[in-house]
Amino acid sequence: MTEERQAVEQYALEHWADFKEYLEHPSISAQNTGIQETSDYLVRTFRELGAKNVEKWDDQGGNPVVFAEFKGQSDRTVLFYNHYDVQPPEPLTEWQSDPFKPTVKGNHLVARGVCDDKGELMVRLGVVKFFNEHGGLPVNLKFFVEGEEETGSQHVEKYVDAHQDQLKADACIWEGGGKNSADHFEVVAGVRGIVSFDVHVKTAEADVHSSLASYVPNAAWRLVEGLASLRNPKTGRITVHGFYDDITPLSSAKEEAVQKMDFAEAEVKKTYGLKQPLVTSHPREEVVNGTTLTINGLSAGYEGTGVKTIVPKEATAKLDCRLAPNQDPEDIMTKLRRQLSENGYDDFEVQLNVAEDAWRTPMDNEFVQTALQTARVVYGPTTKYVPNTAGGGPVRPFGELLKLPVIMVGVHYAKSGPHAPNEHLRLSDYAEGSYFLVKLLTDLAVDD
């Protein structure tokens, strides 16, 4: 280990607790608690760290966004996206320590939100503090910290749009990232999109005695038949006309990177206790550049104990589609609606819940390449490039409006348990990730 690395890692471990209060605020957006206190804490902390400007934005509605900027030695500017809200801690009985009392257990730092994503911001704040005491920041830094990521980031695009000038930068580092199930560090350059919606069908004004099923239509059957008409049961292909049309094939360089992604089939099967084979023989490609139509939940008729012989009057399903870059959520909804009605189900009511676009930064982007090089030095040759995560996030406004390359790097590992009880980080990852960030910011300044 180099002397510099040792110094940074030791500094990170000695100073994480300087920001411990951040983990103690129960900033739960879904329950609207702790939002003011936590955003106030951030304003105060950014000021204490010497930010040249700190603002709390509330001009676009929703929970406030905390914005801060720091002056560095080069002209380059890196913008960090983070969120200060966390998931509710329930079920509380499954926590081994108080979710809002950060607790160290061996190498683990345990607290609600420490992985998703307060710990990631703590690393970033610690790095600012380190540079303050060791010659100053190599590049300018900006922070955009929102407070409603866990409830769908509904105002982010508005804030980015309204504050484009202040958010000007050269590159953006997303909320977090880290190591995969093989414990290999990943540099991720995008997200998939999502569209989530409810489908509702009503076939009568009241539930009907099931003896009359001889002639009365059944909403539950109608719903499952309608949904089944959207998919080929043999191949799993979605049979919505034009559904796959906008997916762009991966470039050969990306395809090669995807082939090298870690995917341990046996481990996946064990982790989830899968009772059926995987639904594809190309899981790597599917998770990066594929699309899905998933039934999240179904409800109809009597679901209690014992017997209740009825024909249900209505039935509802919740579904989502994960979308590849270039697939437009609105367009997918239009195609789904059209197909349902072509298949004879024009009485289905389809209601959109959440729509978010995919985004991917090109692999040959200079920032992506610098991050990969730095990661290979810090984390070794097993470092993986991943074109985009399987999941989503409000990345597109940063990529499209601000024209920034966006990467996701951070300090999670596969068992960090975001959203779950006993959410934690490994302190060794916290230290290593602090060094990676120090080195990346330094390398970005040198590249200038």
Ligand SMILES: [Zn+2]
């Ligand atoms: Zn998050």
